[in-house]
Structure formats: C-alpha cells, structure tokens
Amino acid sequence: MTDRPDAPGRRGGPARRPPSHRPPGHRPPRRRPARRARTTPTPAAVVVERLAVLVEAGVAPTRAWGHVASVEPEGPIRRLALAVAAGGADGVPVSSGLVAWLDADSFVGVPEALEHERTWRQVACAWRVAETSGAPMADCLHAVVGALRAADEARRDVRVALSGPRATSQVVLALPVVGLLFSLGLGFDTGAVLVGTPTGWACLVVAVGLVTLARRWNALLVRRARPSPRVPGLRPELLAVALSGGAAWSSGLAAVDEAVASCGLGEVADEPRGGAGAVDEAADDAERRRCEVVLDLSRRAGAPAGSLLRSEARELRSEARTAAQTAASRLGVTLMLPLGVCILPAFLVIGVVPLVVSLVSSTAGSW
DSSP: OOTTTTTTTTOOSSSOOOOOOTTTTOOOEEEEEEOOOOOOOOOOOHHHHHHHHHHHTTTHHHHHHHHHHHHSSSHHHHHHHHHHHHHTTOOOOHHHHHHHHHHHTTTTSSSHHHHHHHHHHHHHHHHHHHHHTOOOHHHHHHHHHHHHHHHHHHHHHHHHHHHHHHHHHHHHTTHHHHHHHHHHTTTTTHHHHEEEEEEHHHHHHHHHHHHHHHHHHHHHHHHHHHHOOOOTHHHHHHHHHHHHOOOOOOHHHHHHHHHHHHTTTTHHHSOOOOHHHHHHHHHHHHHHHHHHHHHHHHHHHHHOHHHHHHHHHHHHHHHHHHHHHHHHHHHHHEEEHHIIIIIHHHHIIHHHHHHHHHHHHHHHHHH
C-alpha cells in the first residue's frame, strides 16, 4: 500500500483548499471605513518645527516644504506647502510664496480663518527677515517655533478659563423659557395669554428683544476676552535673528519694519475684530519702542544685544499671557451684567406677567 501525499498525517501534509474556495456561510471581513480628513489645519508651530528640523539637517528650504506637504492630510496647510514648494522651484522666495498664497484668501471656510492667516503671515515675516539678513534659517525657525508655542499655550489657557463662564451664560439664557414652562406646569393658561392677547404679544416682543440683546452682549464680552492671534514678542525675536546674521542695529530695525509691511501684517490688523486691530497696532508700536530701549541698553553696557532682545521677547510673552488670563477671569463677573439687565427682566416678562394676567382673568371670569 502506497502513501498518498495529500493524506492527513502523512509526509505530504494536510490537504489544502484552493485559495478561491470559501466554506458555506463565509463572509469576508468588513473593512473599517477610512477616517475622514482632519478639518482643523495643522498648527503652525508643528509645521514650522518640522521645517526647522529638515533645514537643520541640510535639506534645502524649498525641498523641505515639499517633504512637509507629502505628510500633510488634504487641507489648506497641504495646499500652502505645495504652493510654496512649487514657487521655490521657479525661483520665488519662500516668504513671497507664503504671502502670495495668503493673499488669495486660501483659509476661507476654515474655522478661525483670520487667526490662521495672521499666524502664517507672522511666519512669512520671520522667514523674510532671515532671507534679507542672512541669518541661519534653522535658528530663525526654532525661535519662531518657541514664540508660536508660547502663544498657543496662552490661547489654550484662556479657552479653558472661558469655558466655564460661556457654559454658565448659555444656561442663564434659557431662564425665560424655563419660566414659561414652569407657569404652564402649574396649570395656568399662559400660552393662550401670550398668543391670543395684546398684552401677551407685547410680552413676547419684549422678551425676544431682551434675549437677543443678551446673546449679542455675551458674544461681544467673550470676543473681547479672547487673546489676539498676534504673537507677543515677535519684533524683538526677529530683531535678534537679524542681528545674528551680522546686520547693524539700524539695518536690523529696518529689515524687521520692511518684513512687517511687506507681509501684510498691518492689513490683517485692520480687519474688524472688535477693535483688536487697533490694539495689535498699538502693541506692535510698543514692542518697537522697547526694542530701541534694549538696543540703547546694550550700547551703554556693552552687553550682547541678541541675548537682551530674546529676554525682552520672553518678558513680553509672559506679560501678554498674564493679561489674557486676567481678562478671562474677569469675564466670569462681567457676564453677570447681561443677566441682571436683560435675562431677569425677560424672565419676569414672559414667565410672571402672563401668569398674573391668566390668574386675574380666571378670577374675574369666576365672578
């Protein structure tokens, strides 16, 4: 008797089914649905830090933008990186490519588009300073990353501080509706009074107007408490970068002024944002004056101007962070103003007045 090569336990091993065979009732495994592309753009600090590492490793800036674009998900940052890389291949400076892409309103439709545009214009400004002054590009990018991360942390802290007051304000805005439901729950026909009598119509108009006013007032208070997208301490940081490239003090100041103007930071600051444009312009002027004071101190004491400027930039960022946290803490008190002026009167108008009218009419009818 001969051994069959396909018999189980023999030298030939167990018989194998053809790859196309499927047992009855077999279902192929379900594939997980592909994840949707991220809608929130990658933070500028993350992208700039990647560029800094690549440039420090010896990659040309234009090629570095192309490498960054290859790992970005579909979205505005990927389009930005591709546009800058394509422009750099044609001989367009990186800073000019950044500004040209931003001038095309390419962040339209993105949440907080103005903040993203302002941040990237500041990146273009830093890149322009490094290009014109001859400073090491990697050192400039690392300095920008530090400034961007400090600004992001300050904004994150403010968002956390604002979350409580904003949630409280949303609950308070529902008080008039709660008052109406409470009166209905007591068995009074306040709905008929509001819909079918001139007094009820007047109550509805007044209550809706007060609630609308309170909502807009709340939104204005929250908007004013939010920190500006401007990166504090950017001017002294950029001036330190310019001086590290061997520029004279007057040339460094002129290079920073030219970069701020050519990258459109003044135009973005003029955008209507609850008066933030004028505040940003005043803060930028104050930073320039402080840079001049630091340079004068460096000349008198013979100390390195770059170290003093970077120390001043850290101090400016600390001051801005403290001011933003103070404004967020103060918001918890100021949000009580719409409550007392608008919401409580609206609660009385829509919850108490119809109740009294219904009570009086039912009592008069019983007589």
